[in-house]
Amino acid sequence: MRALACLPARGTRALACLLVVLGLAACGAQDPPPPAVPHGYVEGAQETAEPQARLVLADDATGEVHLLDLATGQVGPLGSVSGPVAVTGDGRFAFVSSPTGTHVFDSGGWTVDHGDHVHYYRAAPRHLGQIPGTxxxxxxxxxxxxxxxxxxTTVMLDRSRLAQGAVAGQPADGPADGMVVPYAEHLVVPVAGRVEVRGRDGAVVTRLGEPCDGPAGQAVTRRGAVIGCEDGALLVTASGAGFTATKIRYRPGSDAPRATAFSHRPGGDALTALAGEQGVWLLDTGARSWKLLRTPPPIAVNTAGAGSPVLVLDSSGVLHGYDPGTGRRVARTALLSEPRPGATIQLDAARAYVNDPAARAVHEIDYADRLRTARTFRLGFTPAHMVETGR
Incomplete structure (x- = not known):
C-alpha cells in the first residue's frame, strides 16, 4: 500500500488527510465477525462419529441407579431412587419410577436423526431431579x-430445558385417552374413540376418520406413529397433504390377547408385543399386517425391524429367535437361570441386551449370529430395571 502524501500540508488538506487516516485506523480496529456456528453444534455437548449407546440400570433393592457405557464397558453411579419400580426412556433421558415420583436422569448420550443423515452426541451424565407421578x-x-x-395423564417435557437441568413438566393441553405421541412436529392424541392431530400449542389441526376404541400402546416408526386399538392398530402418517390414518386390523379368528404395549428398535418399522401366554405379536408397518407367533409363555420380546429375527425371552429364561416371515424358530439359547419380572430385551442395529438380575449381569447378544453371547457385563449390583439410551 502506498503512503498517503499529506505532508507538508496546511488548512483543509491537512484536515482531510487526518480524517482519512483516522478512518482507516478505526476500520482496522474493528473486531472480526464471529465464526459461523457449525451444522449440528449443540452447546455443552461433544459431537462424535459413532452412537453413544448406554444402559441405565436400577437396583430395586438398594435404589442405586447406574450407567453402563457399552463402548467402554465402564460402569458408573448416576444417583439413587427410593424403591424403583420401572424405568423408561426417550433415547437420551431415562425416567426411573418410584412410589414417590419419577426421577429424571440425563444419560449423556443421544442421536439426532435428520432423515438423510444423523448426528451423535455425548455429554456429562447426571441426575436432574424428580417430577410427581409414576x-x-x-x-x-x-x-x-x-x-x-x-x-x-400425560406430562410434556421440553428437551432443551431438560438438557439445561430444568425438570418442569406441563400437562398436555386438551382431553386425551391414553398416551400423547409427539410426531412430525405435532401431537397425535387418542380421544373419545377417535384420534386427533394437534399443534404443539394444543390446537386441533385435524380429526382422523378411522376410529380407535380402547387405545393402549404407542410407538413412532419411520412409517409413522402407531396407536394400539381394540381391533388392531392405527398408523398415522404425515405428508405434504397433511395427516392420514390407516387401520391395521388383527386377522379374523384370533383368540390371543391384544397388544397393549409395543417394543421395537428406534427407527425400525416393525413392532412387537406380548400376546399373553400364547406367544407374541409382530406388526409390520410396511406391509400393514399383523402376525401371531406361537411361542413358549413369553416375558419379553423385541425386534430390530422388518427382516430381523424376533427375539423372545420365555418364562424359563430361554432366549429364542424367530423368523419374521415363516414364524419358525431359528435359534435358542438358555440365558437366565432365574428369570424375574422386569427382565427386558433392549436392542440396537447390531446387538441385543438382556438384564439378568439373579446373576447381577447384563448379556450382550449378537442376534444375527444365532443368538451368540458376545459379552457378559458382570455387575456389583442387581440390574432389576433397564433401558438403553444413545440411539
Whole structure:
C-alpha cells in the first residue's frame, strides 16, 4: 500500500488527510465477525462419529441407579431412587419410577436423526431431579418428550430445558385417552374413540376418520406413529397433504390377547408385543399386517425391524429367535437361570441386551449370529430395571 502524501500540508488538506487516516485506523480496529456456528453444534455437548449407546440400570433393592457405557464397558453411579419400580426412556433421558415420583436422569448420550443423515452426541451424565407421578411410558422427538403417568395423564417435557437441568413438566393441553405421541412436529392424541392431530400449542389441526376404541400402546416408526386399538392398530402418517390414518386390523379368528404395549428398535418399522401366554405379536408397518407367533409363555420380546429375527425371552429364561416371515424358530439359547419380572430385551442395529438380575449381569447378544453371547457385563449390583439410551 502506498503512503498517503499529506505532508507538508496546511488548512483543509491537512484536515482531510487526518480524517482519512483516522478512518482507516478505526476500520482496522474493528473486531472480526464471529465464526459461523457449525451444522449440528449443540452447546455443552461433544459431537462424535459413532452412537453413544448406554444402559441405565436400577437396583430395586438398594435404589442405586447406574450407567453402563457399552463402548467402554465402564460402569458408573448416576444417583439413587427410593424403591424403583420401572424405568423408561426417550433415547437420551431415562425416567426411573418410584412410589414417590419419577426421577429424571440425563444419560449423556443421544442421536439426532435428520432423515438423510444423523448426528451423535455425548455429554456429562447426571441426575436432574424428580417430577410427581409414576411414569409408565415415554415418547419423544428432538424437541419434546411426552411422559405417560399411571393415573392416565400425560406430562410434556421440553428437551432443551431438560438438557439445561430444568425438570418442569406441563400437562398436555386438551382431553386425551391414553398416551400423547409427539410426531412430525405435532401431537397425535387418542380421544373419545377417535384420534386427533394437534399443534404443539394444543390446537386441533385435524380429526382422523378411522376410529380407535380402547387405545393402549404407542410407538413412532419411520412409517409413522402407531396407536394400539381394540381391533388392531392405527398408523398415522404425515405428508405434504397433511395427516392420514390407516387401520391395521388383527386377522379374523384370533383368540390371543391384544397388544397393549409395543417394543421395537428406534427407527425400525416393525413392532412387537406380548400376546399373553400364547406367544407374541409382530406388526409390520410396511406391509400393514399383523402376525401371531406361537411361542413358549413369553416375558419379553423385541425386534430390530422388518427382516430381523424376533427375539423372545420365555418364562424359563430361554432366549429364542424367530423368523419374521415363516414364524419358525431359528435359534435358542438358555440365558437366565432365574428369570424375574422386569427382565427386558433392549436392542440396537447390531446387538441385543438382556438384564439378568439373579446373576447381577447384563448379556450382550449378537442376534444375527444365532443368538451368540458376545459379552457378559458382570455387575456389583442387581440390574432389576433397564433401558438403553444413545440411539
Amino acid at each position: 411414569a409408565v411410558a415415554a415418547a419423544g422427538d428432538a424437541t419434546l418428550t411426552a411422559l405417560s403417568l399411571s393415573g392416565g
